[in-house]
Amino acid sequence: MSKVIEVQNLTKNFGKFTALDKVNLNVNKGEIHGFIGPNGAGKSTTIRVLLGMLKADSGQVKVFDQDAWKQSVDIHRRIAYVPGDANLWPNLTGGQTIDLLLKMHGSQVNQARLDDLIQRFELDPTKKSRTYSKGNRQKVVLIAAFAADVDLYILDEPTSGLDPLMERLFQELVCEAKENGKSVLLSSHILSEVERLCDSVSIIRNGQIIESDTLDELRHLTRSKLTIQTENPVTDLAQLEGVHDLVEMDGNQYQMQIESQKLNAIMQHLSDFNLVKLESQPPTLEDLFLHHYENPQGGQ
The missing domain is CATH 3.30.70.1150 (ACT-like. Chain A, domain 2)
Incomplete structure (x- = not known):
């Protein structure tokens, strides 16, 4: 099975503090992979290295078999990233923000798909972003992500601020993405969500991967x-x-x-x-x- 993410012995230090210690992480094509651990365990740092926002001190980090640091521009054309706390341009409307995010991504916009997502998320795209609640800001970035034509979704606490109905819609969209052959790396603290969606899981603690396997295999350990x-x-x-x-x-x-x-x-x-x-x-x-x-x- 081909790998869309391949991380080998990733180490990242901040001064004397070791944030990531020889992390190994693989995500296969067409797979939903859960990435779990408490705050400060190293999830977001790993994701920032995958996105080319941080440079690894040692180890190998590849996305689509390309170097995550050196070839980040090419990689970003094929991925959609959703952070857990979306900071939007306050004077732009939700609709303008979505259009700008898609334009920056360079995706061919499917207007029918975009309109459908806005309706399903029950977002008013005419309101200024500064008036949005945290949940509505999260809807904006989720709509932009799922409207883009990408091969990999990197989702870091993506349902933060969403109500249960919108969480269910998010789960439906992730399953639809998988059915269409897309890959997903899902970092979440909602364990029931990870269990419902993911084919495999990696658990990180203190910057180290302590378990990584399919859910069925990992359940044998408990x-x-x-x-x-x-x-x-x-x-x-x-x-x-x-x-x-x-x-x-x-x-x-x-x-x-x-x-x-x-x-x-x-x-x-x-x-x-x-x-x-x-x-x-x-x-x-x-x-x-x-x-x-x-x-x-x-x-x-």
Whole structure:
């Protein structure tokens, strides 16, 4: 599968502070890749290097197989970037701002597409940008991004300030982009959004990538929540390998966290006590995120 973003051993220092430490990040063609981590972890710094706004101190950073620093002008013709806090020209209307952004990008404007996006986002393009709320300013840059004919969307907290209805529309547009063969790098603190949209995820902590894989593969690293009830009391449950945080309740009911790779052995043990109820909640992206941030070693 061809890569649209290929980052190898990216290091970026600000004085004595190491913002990025040998970061590796790949985004494949036609893929939605989530990029998550808390504030200060290095997400925006990585994105600025990808955009050619910052120069890497070491490592290799390529977009469309081109050097992100040396060939940034060519790269920008094929990407659309949405920041998390859009600063617009206050005396221009929303419509004028969108037109200017598209003109600066050099995209061929599809007027029907542009009009459709303005209508779907419920934006009044005749108002001055200085009168817009944060959510409406965000709509302006999103409309300009999705109206442009690009191959890659780099989105850094793009739904900041949007209401839930507009967030849903944003998600629809990202899925439409993927269906059209486009690629997306989505940096977001909304884990449910990333989980709903993304094919793969990279987690960054203190300037280092600590996990990067498909969501299905990453879920194997976390525990599922299991609630059961049996006819007979279960013995030796707390001693089973892979069982954590066991809570015993009345009526032979039990709640526990279990390691995914130990599920088969645990179920075989439970079957000896005649299961009458079984509820399982698979691990979420939030579970995975907290798993790594609460346990720096990433262990169970």
